[in-house]
Amino acid sequence: MKALVLAGGSGTRLRPITHTSAKQLVPVANKPVLFYGLEAIAAAGITEAGLVVGDTHAEIEAAVGDGSAFGLEVTYLRQEAPLGLAHGVLIARDYLGDDDFVMYLGDNFVVGGISGLVERFARERPSAQIMLTRVGDPRQFGVAELDAAGRVIGLEEKPERPKSDLALVGVYLFSPAVHAAVAELKPSWRGELEITDAIQWLIEAGLRVDSSVISGYWKDTGNVTDMLEVNRLVLESVEPRVDGYVDAASELVGRVVVERGATVERSRVVGPAIIGERARVRDSYVGPSTSLGADCVLADAEIAYSIVMPRASISGVGRVESSLIGHDAEVTPAPNTPRAHRLMLGDHSKVQISS
Structure with a gap:
């Protein structure tokens, strides 16, 4: 069996971060979300x-390399545009051959x-x-309809009137039969080749499509809210350790990781939290569910429930929370007078300012 990992999406829901970064490389607990998937495949x-x-x-x-770090042999397949999940299968036809x-x-x-799914x-x-998985608003997902025995009898992509609350999780297993289905597809109203249409083709051809409803945790990390929630979940499982320097005037509470080369001075860090390699925290407060990336600087500031990507700096500001801060970003106080907000925002940005 092979794996086909789709990492060609543009990540419009994470702009402006994804104007300059791949959405699959946004870090969760200081590790790109893509890496968790590659590790699960190898496992x-x-x-x-x-x-x-x-x-x-x-x-x-550059991040994944040849895949050997994950125990994988990786082959890269170029997709000219994100034209749907089934289009990813279409361009991978030669690579996949007749393998499941x-x-x-x-x-x-x-x-x-x-692992259990593959077995x-x-x-x-x-x-x-x-x-x-069961979701509150299935209109945002591919939705499955099951018969009384739990067999899949229908699928629909982002329906206006869902027939169930069962949404497709972004993991699928296929036999080579799916290639015949993909070859017959026409673009949907979204202009994409939908994997739900391919699975529906298999059903209508009388082929067996099984399903399992997962009771564990799943997230599509396509927006900031979900990224922060996954970051919180992963951080809750970290084991505390200090590989960097924490001075006597500082306090670490709960599950806190201080990576190699990082320094914490005159500060309080309440876990779960990670202070990345060579990051510097001084005269500051780091609250729960926060990841500071490598080479970040936090000085005379407070932050909680946030992801701060490498080399960003936050200094001299009050509490920052529920935030995703990109590579090399700078957060500093505005001048006291005149009272105003000075902003430089990318396309599709969202800003909340208290009056």
Whole structure:
């Protein structure tokens, strides 16, 4: 079995971060979310992975390399534009050959991995196997309809009137039968080749499509709220350790990791939290569920429930929370007079300012 990892999306819901960074490389607990997926694939006993990449291919290739760090042999597959999940399967046809494969969306996060899913597929041999989870608003997802026995009888992509609350999780397993389905697809109203249409084709052709409803945690980390929630979840499982320097005037409370080369001076850090390599924290407060990336600076400031990416600096400001701060960003106080807000914002930015 091979893996097909889709990492070619543009990440419009994470702009302006994704104007300059691949959404799959936004860090969760100081590790790119894509890496968690690659580790889950390797843990399931899969050794070959095709990585579908787009405009951010250079950044992703630099981060993942040949895949050996994950125990994988990675082959890169260029996608000219994000034209749908099934389009990723279409361009990977030669790479996949006649092998079964797991398709994993590179910005998804599944607690517990996929080993059990892969083992079930190998044992029961359906044409396709999907993962489902119950969601509050299924209109934002691909939605499955099941019969009384739990067999998949219909799928629809982002329906106006969902027939169930069961949304597709971004992990799919396929036999080579899916290639015939993909070859027959026409673009949807969104202009994309939908994987839900391919699975529906298999159902209508009388082929077996199995499903499992997961009870564990799953997130599509496509927006800031979900990124911060996944970051919180992962941080809650870290083991506290101090590899850097913490002075006697500082206090670490709970699950706190201070990475190699980092310094914490005259500060209080309340876990779960990670202070990245060579980061500097002084005269500051770091609250729960916060990740400071490598080479960050936090001086005379407060931050909580946030992700701060490498080399960013925050100095002389009051409490910052529920924030995603990009590489090399600078957060500083505004002048006292005149009272005004000075902003430089990228396209699609969202800013909340207290009056």
